[in-house]
Amino acid sequence: RKEVEQDPGPFNVPEGATVAFNCTYSNSASQSFFWYRQDCRKEPKLLMSVYSSGNEDGRFTAQLNRASQYISLLIRDSKLSDSATYLCVVNRPNFNKFYFGSGTKLNVKP
Amino acid sequence: SAVISQKPSRDICQRGTSLTIQCQVDSQVTMMFWYRQQPGQSLTLIATANQGSEATYESGFVIDKFPISRPNLTFSTLTVSNMSPEDSSIYLCSVLARDRRTEAFFGQGTRLTVV
Numbered sequence: 001r002k003e004v005e006q007d008p009g010p011f012n013v014p015e016g017a018t019v020a021f022n023c024t025y026s027n028s029a030s031q032s033f034f035w036y037r038q039d040c041r042k043e044p045k046l047l048m049s050v051y052s053s054g055n056e057d058g059r060f061t062a063q064l065n066r067a068s069q070y071i072s073l074l075i076r077d078s079k080l081s082d083s084a085t086y087l088c089v090v091n092r093p094n095f096n097k098f099y100f101g102s103g104t105k106l107n108v109k110p
Numbered sequence: 111s112a113v114i115s116q117k118p119s120r121d122i123c124q125r126g127t128s129l130t131i132q133c134q135v136d137s138q139v140t141m142m143f144w145y146r147q148q149p150g151q152s153l154t155l156i157a158t159a160n161q162g163s164e165a166t167y168e169s170g171f172v173i174d175k176f177p178i179s180r181p182n183l184t185f186s187t188l189t190v191s192n193m194s195p196e197d198s199s200i201y202l203c204s205v206l207a208r209d210r211r212t213e214a215f216f217g218q219g220t221r222l223t224v225v
Contacts, residue, residue, distance in 0.1 A: 034213075043202060043216035044153070087152060089214075096141055096206070098214055102152040 001026050006088050006101035014109055017078045021104045023088030024070045030099075032091040033064055035073050037084045038103065044087055047073075078108045112137055116203050116217030123193055123224050130189045131220045133203030138183035141206040144176070147219070148199045156201075159186040193224045 006023045013019050025033075033050035048055065050062040050071050061074040071088055088101035113136040123129050133142065142159040157165040157178055165178035180186045190197050203217040 041221075043219050045216070046213055049213070096158065097155060098143075098204075100153040 002101075003027060003099035004088055004090055004101040006104050008102055008104060010105040010107050012107045012109060013078055015078055015080060017108075018074065018076045019078055019106065020075075021073045021086055021088075021106075022070055023072070023101050023104075024068075025088075025090045025099070026069070027090075027092065028066075028069065029092055030069075030090040033062075033071050034089040034091070035060075035062060035071075036087040036089055036100075038087055039084045044100075047086070075106075078106075080108050080110065082106060083108045112139060112205050112215045114203060114205060114215060114217040116220060118220055119218060120221040121223070123222065125194050125224055127193055128189055128191045129193065129222060130187050131201055131203070133186045133188070133217055135184045135205055139205040140183070142180060142186045143204040143214075144178060144186070144188045145202040145204060145216075146199045147202060153202065156188070159188075190222065193222075195224045198222055198224045 004025050011019055035047045036044040037047045038044040048057050048062050050064045052064050054063045059076045063072045083106055085103040085105045087103045089098055091098050115134045117132045121129055144156040145153040146156055147153050155168050156171045156176055157167040159165050159178050159180040161180045161183055175191055177189045201220045204214050206214055
């Protein structure tokens with residue numbers, strides 16, 4: 001079983017739509033959780049960390065459910081510039097390893 | 111944040127040859143990693159580059175194929191040896207931020223094509 005699993009998409013949505021991605025992780029020892037964004041032919045960049053209490057950054061909201069071992073990302077009022085691949089990432093600090101999901105591709109269309 | 115310079119950004123190589131990729135960080139970092147991202151896939155950790163000692167390789171990756179150097183806390187190299195077309199991929203250097211060790215930063219990547 002993969003450490004981190006995501007729906008690869010693509011999610012094709014119109015501008016202004018709200019879209020949500022989910023991600024599940026297999027190891028309950030995972031301690032840190034992130035969403036990274038990767039544009040085509042670019043390196044991944046941190047979008048936001050995910051905290052147990054949930055957190056919001058502008059149009060982006062991340063939630064963590066430890067009991068069910070899943071992480072979500074909600075994007076409101078989608079912009080064309082949100083088109084990218086979103087990577088779910090978990091970390092087990094004791095091992096200093098990051099585990100990446102395969103990514104969910106988002107296409108925001110005019 | 112950490113600024114990472116990775117070179118070369120891309121290369122086309124003949125099979126059987128080797129390519130060395132360099133990763134330079136603008137500050138001293140404890141943890142440096144090398145990842146591979148094959149077309150349409152996510153990132154796979156190749157190894158952790160340890161300063162002053164041998165790298166720690168993940169399952170499926172060996173030192174003879176991917177020798178790594180880490181002479182100091184700001185620099186590392188990854189060599190892809192005896193290349194075959196299956197090695198065509200993007201190779202990424204990554205570091206953990208010293209002040210926030212749980213955040214990873216990435217170099218721009220090296221796009222390798224083996225012909």
